[in-house]
Amino acid sequence: MSLSPTPRTGPSRPRRAVLALTAAALLVPLAACGDSDSDSDDGDGGGTSAKAELTVLAAASLTDVFKTAGSAYEKAHPGSKxxxxxxxxxxLAAQVRQGAPADALVTADTKTMDGLKGETGTPAIIAKNRLVIATEEGNPHKVGALKDLANPKLKVVLAAPEVPVGRYSAKILDAQKITVKAVSQEPNVRAVLSKVELGEADAGLVYKTDAAGATDKVDAIEIPDAQNAVAEYPAATLKTSKNADAAAAxxxxxxxxxxxxxxxDAGFQQP
Incomplete structure (x- = not known):
């Protein structure tokens, strides 16, 4: 009587279990290598996001200093922009509310930032500033103090009241009971400075740092601390950022x- 050949079957269950465990063990180092590659960056943390392209909305008074800061950041974080x-x-606040594509926001006052609580991460104060009176170079009208801005013969330009520097200006003038008939109200501090630089105004209230960047075109008249206002600059990430880790960094x-x-170095005060 012939015997039928024994059918071939797969490995026994114990053997299958051993093979499965062996395969899993081989995959673990591969996965770890993959994570190491994806997380490799310039040491700033946040994985490849350190090399992301960031868009930062920033107050006009930060124009000059942030150009320098941006270059320094890119140098310290190769591959970033x-x-x-x-x-x-x-x-800037209006742009955020309208969904402008950006990653971080820096304003020239806490009030504006506070109005965007639902749109930003937790803000941090990065700098402070104070106001000065900017006059034409040489100060031909001999402006020496805030009270001189009330002279009706003087063409004074201020920022609009909804602008941070405009609110600071109104605050210090009101505190000294000084009434100023501004020839124009500008949308930002750079526009105020420009009016004075071009001779379209005799004087204007601007941040100390803005006047310091235009010493060849304007004179800066200091305002005593007791009569001045302190501007605070909060910075925060935007919740709509597609590069959250890099924005936080x-x-x-x-x-x-x-x-x-x-x-x-640019004249801003310590937070």
Missing amino acids: VTFSFAGSQE FVTWLQGPEAQKILR
């Missing part, structure tokens, strides 16, 4: 020693 969009803080960097030195 920071693009700034400068405008009055109230304009940039805001954190603004609070660090390198960025703070750049801000101090």
